[in-house]
Amino acid sequence: MLILLLMPLLCASACALTQEEVAAGAARLYRERVSEIANRYALDSDAAFLVRVDRIAKPLIARAATDYPHTAGWAWEIHTSADVDENAFCMAGGKLLVGQQFVSSQRLDDAELAMLLAHEMQHAIQQHNLKEYEEAMRIEPAWRQKPFAELEYAVDNDEALMRKLDDFNSAQELEADSEGLKLAWRTGWPPMRLAGYFRKLSRNSAKPNFDSRSHPAPARRWLAAKELAERLEKAGLVRQ
Ligand SMILES: [Zn+2]
Incomplete structure (x- = not known):
């Protein structure tokens, strides 16, 4: 009985983590990040690029609302950054940021940009943040008793913990690749053009055959995307 009474107290920490808490934390981090970029006049500084990203993202978001009903009520946000070291990300709850320099340096056409956006969106749709926190608590149970904010910080800053999560995160990347490609295909993009995004990443990489942290x-991502695109092409117009 005593244990039952104590449970709610103990679980006020990270162990009782919900997607809503993760999304609230992500929304706060996103606001901080966006205002920091805006203060340097690097946010949405190219109106035409923002319009392009918006035009490609909106149908993907609409399709996601159908395919993944838990995303239907999300307050998606889309911003662009002029920072040279910004790639792209989508935080929990649908908070997108796209680096303009990355898109132009890779010379991404619209289909390839759709693939990039769909990949990032899938990190949020598949609740990869929540799953990463749960994995961190599984491999280091002490995190269960600590405040969520500490775990939220640690997964991006604690080298020892990050190292233990490398393989898990790598698997999430492959999932975002395949599920993202399928989402963009269901939105109407030709699958092989989507896979072309990974061909470009591979060709533009100095070390295409090496896994990063x-x-x-x-090269492995390109091969997997190419095989998936070939399967989807064979499936023809039957998008499900
Ligand atoms: Zn990713």
Whole structure:
């Protein structure tokens, strides 16, 4: 009985984590990040690029609302950054940021940009943040008793913990690749053009066959995307 009474107290920490808490934390981090970029006049500084990202993202978001009903009520946000070291990300709850320099340096056409956006969106749709926190608590149970904010910080800053999560994160990247490609295909993009995004990443990489800390090797991602695109092409117009 005593244990039952104590449970709610103990679980006021990270162990009782919900997607709503993760999304609230992500919304706060996103606001901080966006205002920091805005203060340097690097936010949405190219109106035409923002319009382009918006035009490609909106149908993906609409399709996601149908395919993944838990996303239907999300307050999606889309911003662009002029920072040279900004790639792209989508935080929990649908908070997108796209680096303009990355898109132009890779010379992404619209289909390839759709693939990039769909990949990032899938991190949020598949609740990868929540799953990463749960994995961190599984491999280091002490995190269960600590405040969520500490765990939220640690997964991006604690080297020892991050190292233990490398393989888990790499698997999430492959899932975002395949599920993102399928989402963009169901939205209407030709699958092989979507896969072309990974061919470009591989060709533009100095080490296409090497896994990085957080991502599988670009050549491996391209091969997997190409195989998936071939399967989807065979499936023809039957998008499900
Ligand atoms: Zn990713």
